[in-house]
Amino acid sequence: MNALLEAVRLTKVYSNGTAANKRVDFSVRPGEIHGLVGENGAGKSTLMKVLYGEESPTTGSILLEGKPVSFSSSEDAIRAGIGMVHQHFMLVPSLSLAENLVLGKEPRRKGSRFFDLEKAVRITEELSARYNLKVHARARVVDVSVSMRQKLEILKTLYRGAHILILDEPTAVLTPQETDELFVELSELRKQGCTIIFISHKLGEVFRLCDRVSVMRDGRMIGTHDVGDVDSQTISNEMVGREVKLGVDKSPAQPGEAVLLARDLSFVDDFDIKMVDRVSFTLRRGEVLGVVGVDGNGQTELVQILAGLAKTLTGKVVVCGKDVTNASPGTIRKAGMAHVAEDRMTVGTALPASIMDNLIADRYAGKAFTGPGGFMRQDAMRQEARGIVERFDIRCSSELQSVGSLSGGNMQKVVVGREFTAEAELLVISQPTRGVDVGAIEFLHKRIIEMRDAGKAVLLVSSDLTEVMSLSDSLIVMSSGRIVAYFPDAAAVTDKELGLYMLGLKSQGEEEIRMVLHD
Amino acid sequence: MTSARKRGFFHSIGLYFTDRDKLEPAVITFFAVVFSILAGVALIFLVSKDPVTSTKNFLLGPVLRTYNFYYLMIAMVPITFTGLALCIVYQAKYLSLIADSSFYMGAVIATAIGIYLPLPKGLHPAVAMVVAGLGGGFIGLLPAILKIKWRANELVSSLMLNYVFYFFGSFIILYFLRDRNQSILASLPFRPTFALTKLVPNTQLHTGFIVAAVAVVLVSLFIYRTKWGFEIRLSGANPRFATYAGLSVSGIALYAHFISGFIAGVGGAVEMSGLYRAFIWQMDPSYAWDGVIVAMLARKNPKFVPLSAFFLAYLRVGADFMSRRGDVAFEFITFLQGLIILILASDRLVNSFRARRLRSDALKSEALARKAAEVLE
Numbered sequence: 092m093n094a095l096l097e098a099v100r101l102t103k104v105y106s107n108g109t110a111a112n113k114r115v116d117f118s119v120r121p122g123e124i125h126g127l128v129g130e131n132g133a134g135k136s137t138l139m140k141v142l143y144g145e146e147s148p149t150t151g152s153i154l155l156e157g158k159p160v161s162f163s164s165s166e167d168a169i170r171a172g173i174g175m176v177h178q179h180f181m182l183v184p185s186l187s188l189a190e191n192l193v194l195g196k197e198p199r200r201k202g203s204r205f206f207d208l209e210k211a212v213r214i215t216e217e218l219s220a221r222y223n224l225k226v227h228a229r230a231r232v233v234d235v236s237v238s239m240r241q242k243l244e245i246l247k248t249l250y251r252g253a254h255i256l257i258l259d260e261p262t263a264v265l266t267p268q269e270t271d272e273l274f275v276e277l278s279e280l281r282k283q284g285c286t287i288i289f290i291s292h293k294l295g296e297v298f299r300l301c302d303r304v305s306v307m308r309d310g311r312m313i314g315t316h317d318v319g320d321v322d323s324q325t326i327s328n329e330m331v332g333r334e335v336k337l338g339v340d341k342s343p344a345q346p347g348e349a350v351l352l353a354r355d356l357s358f359v360d361d362f363d364i365k366m367v368d369r370v371s372f373t374l375r376r377g378e379v380l381g382v383v384g385v386d387g388n389g390q391t392e393l394v395q396i397l398a399g400l401a402k403t404l405t406g407k408v409v410v411c412g413k414d415v416t417n418a419s420p421g422t423i424r425k426a427g428m429a430h431v432a433e434d435r436m437t438v439g440t441a442l443p444a445s446i447m448d449n450l451i452a453d454r455y456a457g458k459a460f461t462g463p464g465g466f467m468r469q470d471a472m473r474q475e476a477r478g479i480v481e482r483f484d485i486r487c488s489s490e491l492q493s494v495g496s497l498s499g500g501n502m503q504k505v506v507v508g509r510e511f512t513a514e515a516e517l518l519v520i521s522q523p524t525r526g527v528d529v530g531a532i533e534f535l536h537k538r539i540i541e542m543r544d545a546g547k548a549v550l551l552v553s554s555d556l557t558e559v560m561s562l563s564d565s566l567i568v569m570s571s572g573r574i575v576a577y578f579p580d581a582a583a584v585t586d587k588e589l590g591l592y593m594l595g596l597k598s599q600g601e602e603e604i605r606m607v608l609h610d
Numbered sequence: 611m612t613s614a615r616k617r618g619f620f621h622s623i624g625l626y627f628t629d630r631d632k633l634e635p636a637v638i639t640f641f642a643v644v645f646s647i648l649a650g651v652a653l654i655f656l657v658s659k660d661p662v663t664s665t666k667n668f669l670l671g672p673v674l675r676t677y678n679f680y681y682l683m684i685a686m687v688p689i690t691f692t693g694l695a696l697c698i699v700y701q702a703k704y705l706s707l708i709a710d711s712s713f714y715m716g717a718v719i720a721t722a723i724g725i726y727l728p729l730p731k732g733l734h735p736a737v738a739m740v741v742a743g744l745g746g747g748f749i750g751l752l753p754a755i756l757k758i759k760w761r762a763n764e765l766v767s768s769l770m771l772n773y774v775f776y777f778f779g780s781f782i783i784l785y786f787l788r789d790r791n792q793s794i795l796a797s798l799p800f801r802p803t804f805a806l807t808k809l810v811p812n813t814q815l816h817t818g819f820i821v822a823a824v825a826v827v828l829v830s831l832f833i834y835r836t837k838w839g840f841e842i843r844l845s846g847a848n849p850r851f852a853t854y855a856g857l858s859v860s861g862i863a864l865y866a867h868f869i870s871g872f873i874a875g876v877g878g879a880v881e882m883s884g885l886y887r888a889f890i891w892q893m894d895p896s897y898a899w900d901g902v903i904v905a906m907l908a909r910k911n912p913k914f915v916p917l918s919a920f921f922l923a924y925l926r927v928g929a930d931f932m933s934r935r936g937d938v939a940f941e942f943i944t945f946l947q948g949l950i951i952l953i954l955a956s957d958r959l960v961n962s963f964r965a966r967r968l969r970s971d972a973l974k975s976e977a978l979a980r981k982a983a984e985v986l987e
Contacts (some may be wrong), residue, residue, distance in 0.1 A: 104969045149969065224748040400854060421856030430854070438854050441847035448844060454853040455840055 092604035093157065094118035095286055096142065096173070099153030105139050111137035113310040114151070117254070124277060124287045126297035126318070129307035130386045130554050134505070135290050136178075138307070142288075143175040175250025175257040180240050182232045188243050189215040189228040192250055195388060210538055223279050237362065238269040242276070245512050249285075256280070257288045262296055262386070274300050275430045292330075292385055294323045296361050306330055328588045329581055341540045344564035347376035349609065350427070350517045350548035351397070355406030356570075358392045366392040368596050369405070370573035372607040374517065379539065379549040381563030381581060383556060385593050389572035390552045391433060394521050397550070398430040399423045400438075411516050424453060429515035431506055433522045435499075439506040442495030446487055447476035450509050453508060483508035484534060511538055518542055530597035534563060556586055567607055568592040577607040635909055640909070642953035643921065646946045647878040650925075653945065654938055664936040668692070671931030673922050678931055680813040685923040686916070687884065688713070690822040691877025692901025693908065693915045694829045695870040697752075700910040702866040703846035706753040708768040710898030711775035712746030712871040716878025718779040721787055723888040724800035724882060734803040739876045746875020747868040749775060754867040758860045778896045783889055787908045796888035806884045818884035825873060829912040832869070842866045849878060874898070903947055906954045920948075 096119045102109055103112040106398040109135045119125045129135050140146040142153060144162030155171055162168045165175070173305040182191050188213040200209040215228035224242040232240060235348055241261060248256055258277075262270045277287055277300060297304050298318055305315040313329045351374040354583050358367035367389045374380050384390050395401035397408060399420035407416040418426075432439035440449050451460060451472055460475070477491040483504045487497060495503055503523070510518065518540065524532040539562055543549050553559045559566065568576040568589060574581050575598040578584045591597040646670075653716070655661040667674075672682045695709040720738040729737055752771055756762040773936060786799040806816040833839035845852035845859045852859050882889065900922060907918030924944060933940040 102973075104973060110973075149973070345871060346726055398854070419856070419858070420854055421858065424856045432854055435846070438850050441851040444847040448840070448847075452844055452851070452857075456837060461837045465838055466831075467837055467840060469834060469835070 093120075094154070095121040095156060096140060097154040097157075097334045098138065098148075099152050099154060101138070101141060101153070102149050103134075103136075103146060104149045104373060106519070111310055112141070113147075115307070115310075115312045117305060117431065118315075119286060119288060119313055120303070121286055122281060122284060123302040124281055124289055124300055126301035127290045127491070128285060128292055128294065128297055128304060128326065129286060130292060133307040133330075134310040136259060137305055139290065140176065141169070143173055143257055143258065145175075157469055162215075169248075169251050169253065171228070172253055173257065174251060174253025175258065176241065176248065176261060178259045178261075178263060180244055182240060182243065184233040185231060187212075187229055187231050188226050188239075190249050191232055191243060192218070192228075192249075196251060212288055215252065216244070218250055222246065222249060222276070224276055224281065236269075238265055238273070238590065241265070241273070245276075245280075245386065253283065255286045255288070257290070259290045261289070262291060270296065280456065292387060294326055294330075295596075296324075298323060323594065324368065324587060324590060324595075327594065329585075330428045344378045346378040347546065347563075349373050349375050350411055351550065353393075353397065353406070354408075354410040354597065356396050356408070357404040357406065358389070358396060358401060359404065360439050360452050362391070362457070366572050367396065367403070370569075370572070370574055371406070371573065372577075374548045374550055375426075375609065377543060378564045379543050379548050379551055379562055381559035381566045382550065382552040382569060382595060383559050383566055383589055384554075384569035386554045388569045388593075390569055391521075392572075393569070394430075394433065394550075394552055397423075397519055398428070398432075416496035424515070429453075429510040429513040429514040429518050431510045431518070431520040431523055433525075435502050435506050440494045440502060442452040443493055445491045446480065446485065446494055446497075446505055447472055447490045450479050450490075453509060453513055476582075479508040479512055483511075483538070503535065504531065507535055507538060511542060515547070517548045517550070519550045523551070523553065524558060525553075532558075555595045556589065560584075560586060560589070565607075570595040570598075574604055574607070577604050579606065613954070619899035634781050637909060639909060639954065642950050645953060646925075646950045649949055650942070653942060654932075657942075658936060658938050660936060664932050664938050667932035667935050668928045670928075672927040675931070676691035677813065677928055680810065680815045682920075682927045683819055684814050684816070685886070687818050687822045687917045688877055688881050688897045688918045689900040689904050689922060690895045690915055691825065691880065692874055693904030693919055694825055694901075694912055695874040696898070696901040696905035697908060697910045697912045697915060698829065698833065698842065698866055698870040698873070700905055701839075701846045702863055703840045703849065704754065704757070704764050704863065704867070705897050706750075706768040706870075707866065708750050708753050708764075708771060709870060709874040709901055710772045710894070710896060711768075712749045713878040713881075713897050714779050714894055715775055716742035716875030716956075717751055717882045717889065717891070718748045718878075719875070720783055720879035720882040721783065721800070722798050724804035725787060725798045728801065729802040729803060734801065734842065735806050735879070738804065738883060739879040743872040743875040744877065747872035750867045750874070751864060752871075758863060759770070765912070769772070769825040772894075773897075787889065789888065794890070795802045795892060799888045800883070800886070804883050806880070806889070814885060816884035817916055818880035821880050823916070826874070826912060833912055837910070838862075838865065846972020874901075888954045893977075903946055903950060904949065 098115055101112055101115045102110065104110045115134070115138055117138060127135050137146065141148050144165045144167050147163070153161070160171060160173070183194065189208065192215045193211045198207045198214065199205060200207045212228045215226065219226050219228070224246055226239055226242050226246065227235060245256065261273060265273060281287060289297070289301055289347040301318050303315060303317055304321070304326065306313040306326060308330060354371045356367055356370045357365065360366050370389070370393055372380070382390050382393070390400055396403045399415070399422070400420055402417045408413060409415065410423060414427040415423045415426050436442065453459065455467065460468055460471050473490065477486070480487065480490055485501050485504045485508060487501065494502055497505070507523065522533050523539065536558070539549060539551065551559060551562055563581040566578040566581045566584065567574050570593060575593040575595070577599065626737040650668065651665050654664045658664040672678050692709050692713055695712065699706050719742040723738040723741060727734065727737065753764040753768040756767045757764045783797050784795070789796050789798045806818055807821060809815045809817055833843065841857055841862045844855070845857055845862045849859050901957070903922055904915055905920045907921065908914035925946060929940050932938055
């Protein structure tokens with residue numbers, strides 16, 4: 092069958108140097124619902140933005156019905172019949188649904204330049220009936236539910252003549268019931284001849300809805316399958332797998348006393364979705380506790396609560412015997428926690444500042460670095476920075492170089508170098524090797540095991556399943572904000588089994604999960 | 611020890627030429643300076659009947675006449691203070707222009723002290739500077755508090771507050787300090803003990819110049835050598851990182867603004883005691899705007915403030931000299947200032963250099979990785 096829309100060897104490099112798409116081939120057939128899956132940061136959204144004309148490709152081309160096209164803006168894409176519904180809606184909250192629908196292409200009263208509200212309402216109601224997407228045309232956007240806003244977004248693209256719809260994680264903001272409803276409506280749209288690209292990282296949804304599915308990982312297209320020919324295990328392997336498997340040598344863990352007590356933590360995001368749902372666990376000295384789960388199932392928020400960057404609604408956090416529930420990051424660090432942040436570019440480092448400043452950012456106020464009168468000891472700072480640069484093999488021309496000029500791997504070594512030398516008893520490590528080259532990965536893994544052997548307690552969160560499984564002594568699995576499984580011995584569990592828990596297809600009993608409390 | 615320091619110094623100079631993150635902005639600053647001078651000359655040739663003399667007066671005026679050079683040095687003083695004040699605010703990544711109010715109110719406070727406080731010579735202006743500094747500091751805090759408490763944009767709130775304080779200051783002068791025997795609007799005369807001594811006899815150059823020089827040294831040390839400066843720089847470089855590393859970002863913003871306002875307030879007092887015998891400003895001198903140019907030219911590094919203040923004062927004095935001796939109006943300086951700001955503010959220029967470099971690097975490493983993968987297969 093001929094492709095309707097195609098991306099050929101498409102590469103997109105953002106102006107900050109991130110290669111988000113690497114020679115991606117992607118094709119959509121007319122009249123299908125095509126699932127696009129992959130983890131956060133795999134390059135799905137970038138690919139869609141390029142197809143929708145919001146970003147221009149660095150190299151490669153886009154074919155529409157076999158003919159090469161180049162969109163200089165999303166307007167061009169809309170004219171060519173491509174519409175996109177973003178994850179974050181683009182609506183004017185204070186206007187009615189009908190007004191939002193026609194915005195940019197408003198009906199006018201006959202013989203005048205004035206806007207015809209009645210006609211807009213009529214158009215909205217007609218479209219709504221035709222595509223069976225129920226909306227209240229006269230209500231204001233602020234007053235209607237999230238799912239109705241989403242329907243309006245879809246209608247908006249249809250009103251502008253789109254027959255190829257791109258939906259960027261449409262179910263992320265919906266309840267299960269609303270999701271079911273949306274799927275019925277999308278199937279109906281397919282019947283009427285629309286082609287839909289459906290982005291998600293929830294496999295179950297893709298299997299229920301889509302005809303074909305493409306998997307992206309790390310900016311590359313891994314493969315495209317007919318949904319009937321493939322099982323969820325294959326897809327999840329493709330999503331989280333890594334070509335280079337790394338073995339880690341480590342002795343059995345010797346857990347000591349508890350260092351971190353997390354009890355009954357909850358977090359609700361801006362869309363009123365429970366991201367962390369009554370999570371409790373205990374972390375002991377000398378053990379690596381891995382947290383696994385598909386990205387977006389509450390791991391990020393859990394770590395932010397522990398690190399003082401988000402507030403928990405319930406429960407408490409105790410670090411080294413000190414209650415630090417909802418305390419500031421500074422207080423929590425003083426209690427004995429170090430934290431390798433998930434996002435090294437925006438949180439883990441200050442890019443314009445020097446390597447030295449970054450390395451001593453958590454300890455500059457100590458007596459070793461600040462002398463009388465608040466003057467800092469330059470020599471001590473240099474020495475500390477040089478020591479860490481050497482120990483953690485940070486490749487740079489000088490410790491005064493800005494962190495922003497380093498490669499991703501070396502940037503991560505700056506973060507890890509600081510946090511691992513912080514003399515903390517508890518290390519919370521999030522995505523230690525995301526986007527890091529293979530050589531640096533091995534190095535970082537060794538350091539993590541070293542910290543464990545030195546008697547620190549390590550909480551390891553990573554979306555790289557192989558990594559968590561090889562480094563951790565025990566594992567917890569998170570799905571939809573909850574701990575759904577605890578494995579006291581990480582070596583005794585297979586990735587297949589973990590996948591079932593991660594995708595929410597299986598869950599352990601209350602008793603088994605409670606074992607992670609160790610009390 | 612000393613040799614190690616020296617190596618460090620040369621090393622950091624070397625970094626300017628090898629670290630492109632530092633080199634690119636420096637190149638752009640250089641272009642801004644050269645380009646603005648060239649544009650100024652071009653403009654003179656466009657409008658003047660005797661462009662050669664006018665150009666000579668503009669470019670060499672400040673050094674041809676000794677009194678012009680003293681005038682230049684005097685002109686450097688207030689913009690050095692406001693330039694330093696804005697450097698501190700910029701280092702903390704705030705865009706507040708409240709330094710204008712701090713400077714103006716500093717001058718008003720100094721006026722009151724200059725008129726009423728009986729103090730010995732030497733101590734009198736010093737006390738005025740400290741009190742004016744404190745007043746300027748508290749005024750400097752306001753936009754930061756508004757920003758932290760209610761997320762009010764500090765640029766907007768500071769610009770609005772500048773009106774409030776300008777009229778408040780005028781009100782104080784008019785109702786409490788005015789000399790009713792004068793026909794023009796002026797305050798009562800200062801006590802003679804209030805005047806700063808002249809650095810060079812028979813010129814206007816006063817010891818305030820020394821005070822400004824000391825301020826440059828102190829602020830440089832503060833920003834680059836103390837714990838508080840470190841905190842300001844770090845939270846300005848990335849506030850999310852600073853929070854994550856355990857710094858109290860809002861507390862830091864507060865004392866950064868207080869110190870910035872303090873410097874500006876001292877500047878106002880220095881200007882009063884150095885140049886005037888009474889408060890005679892009929893309108894707000896708006897030195898904070900000159901401070902913006904100075905701080906931007908210095909790339910928010912207090913060490914370079916004297917250089918950029920010198921450059922700006924040079925342009926001013928040159929333009930003034932030229933306008934008095936030729937047919938080009940002094941206002942042409944505003945055109946040059948606008949041009950400088952435009953070039954410096956166009957971050958996109960720097961970013962486009964950087965983006966091009968990063969993109970080609972990324973494509974190169976991607977091609978390498980692909981080749982490696984092919985070899986492995």
